[in-house]
Amino acid sequence: MNPQSVNSNQPCPAVRPLGALSSWQERRAKELMLRDLGRCVRISEIAEHCNLSRSHFSRAFKKITGHSPQGWLVMMKIEKAKSLLITSMPITDVVYECGFADHSHFTRTFSRLEGITPTAWRRAFDHATSHPVQPPVIDRDLPDWRIRNNLIGGMGQSRSQELRVVN
Known part of the structure; x- marks a missing residue:
């Protein structure tokens, strides 16, 4: 039983899921993958550096990141x-x-x-970046606004909804 679960109902962020990579394995794997994105990196090489089999590494990596390597x-x-x-x-x-x-x-x-x-x-x-978006200007001096939305009902009848906004 996990001692953290006895003391609290909330999971502790430091606790890793069972079967996941340890923090040093995760760090090493990501460093190796990011070292040279232009080069073809083999998952088996990364798994070897983490002292795991390829299949175990792949499962453990997915548990930590949510994605396959x-x-x-x-x-x-x-x-x-x-x-x-x-x-x-x-x-x-x-x-x-x-x-x-x-x-x-x-x-x-x-x-x-x-x-x-x-x-x-x-x-x-x-x-x-060259044309920053300007917020729309609303003229608050108008006494009210009316927005009409014609909706066609199931029987082919037209209904009108009116929204009235008063300042």
Whole structure:
């Protein structure tokens, strides 16, 4: 029985789940994976450095991070790519700097994880930084506002809802 569970109903953040990587294993694994994102890193090599089998390492890593080692590594590559996309570096250079095989592989992966292509993401970031969004100006001098919303009911009848806001 865990001594922490006897003293409290709240889980202690320092207690790791059973079967998870220890803190030194997690730190070492992440350092090895992040050391050179452009190089193909083998999960078996990382597991070896953590003194675990490949399958046990993969299960323990997922318990700690919520992602498989390969999935976590891909997410880190995309995060690095986003940090490079905000610079003027050509996308082709970003692809190889982050360790993707080719441009189409990068675009597919980026789009799957971010929901937008790298080019569109860069454009949106550039637009957001060059044109800060101004909050809308509301004229409070008007006595009231009316918002009409015509809803069509199930029988084909039109209903009107009116919202009246008074200052």
